[in-house]
Amino acid sequence: EVQLVESGGGLVQSGRSLKLTCVASGFTFDNYWMTWIRQAPGKGLEWVASITFSGGNTFYADSVRGRFTISRDNAKSTLYLQMNSLRSEDTATYYCTFVYGGSYFDYWGQGVMVTVSS
Amino acid sequence: EIVLTQSPTTMAASPGEKVSITCRASSSVGYVYWYQQKSGASPKPWIYETSKLVSGVPDRFSGSGSGTSFSFTISSMETEDAATYYCHQWSGTPWTFGGGTKLELK
Numbered sequence: 305e306v307q308l309v310e311s312g313g314g315l316v317q318s319g320r321s322l323k324l325t326c327v328a329s330g331f332t333f334d335n336y337w338m339t340w341i342r343q344a345p346g347k348g349l350e351w352v353a354s355i356t357f358s359g360g361n362t363f364y365a366d367s368v369r370g371r372f373t374i375s376r377d378n379a380k381s382t383l384y385l386q387m388n389s390l391r392s393e394d395t396a397t398y399y400c401t402f403v404y405g406g407s408y409f410d411y412w413g414q415g416v417m418v419t420v421s422s
Numbered sequence: 423e424i425v426l427t428q429s430p431t432t433m434a435a436s437p438g439e440k441v442s443i444t445c446r447a448s449s450s451v452g453y454v455y456w457y458q459q460k461s462g463a464s465p466k467p468w469i470y471e472t473s474k475l476v477s478g479v480p481d482r483f484s485g486s487g488s489g490t491s492f493s494f495t496i497s498s499m500e501t502e503d504a505a506t507y508y509c510h511q512w513s514g515t516p517w518t519f520g521g522g523t524k525l526e527l528k
Contacts, residue, residue, distance in 0.1 A: 348508060348519055348520065348521045348522045349457070349465065349508055349510070349519040349522075350519065351516055351517040351518065351519070363515065365516050366516065399464060399465070406467075406470055406476075407453075407455075407470055407471060408455045408467040408470040408476070408510075409457075409465075409467060410467060412464035412465055412466075413464065414464060415464055
């Protein structure tokens with residue numbers, strides 16, 4: 305069974321850092337690009353960042369480029385999101401997801417809440 | 423950036439009623455994808471490549487469209503269909519989502 309389990313969220317002050325983790329299981333992790341998508345409270349979905357199979361290429365939304373870093377450890381089947389210089393507008397639930405069998409985000413984690421206080 | 427605009431943003435439908443949601447793109451896209459999200463839960467893929475149903479999705483759901491105009495339809499509303507639906511494109515970067523349509527049961 306495919307599972308994605310996020311952790312690392314919490315309450316943090318504006319300007320500080322936080323690192324999210326997504327532990328994957330039930331599939332061959334290094335065969336798939338991985339993606340972070342977030343959702344501000346009561347708002348819609350926003351793509352944040354993606355990373356290729358080996359981690360050699362990364363892609364970011366303009367809103368987080370230069371502040372967030374996506375990375376992965378294929379030996380540990382784990383995806384990360386290092387978030388620096390956090391802002392109140394980064395307050396959201398962050399989901400780890402990937403495209404497994406088709407052309408859409410098949411599997412999603414349960415989400416992890418990040419709250420940035422000013 | 424390709425902006426996806428959904429309408430309506432909220433709506434209510436009675437059981438058995440037909441539901442239609444529109445997703446308009448600011449530039450032409452190849453396909454749109456639709457996700458269903460219920461309160462407190464993670465999104466679920468629902469329709470892919472504009473008109474194909476994800477496995478397990480009832481056939482009362484359908485999708486259509488091309489270019490910049492797409493639609494999502496429920497032929498006959500059921501209680502379990504109350505949720506928020508998002509359209510999504512990844513024809514152009516950054517990948518974007520529509521603002522969502524909250525569908526409530528009347």
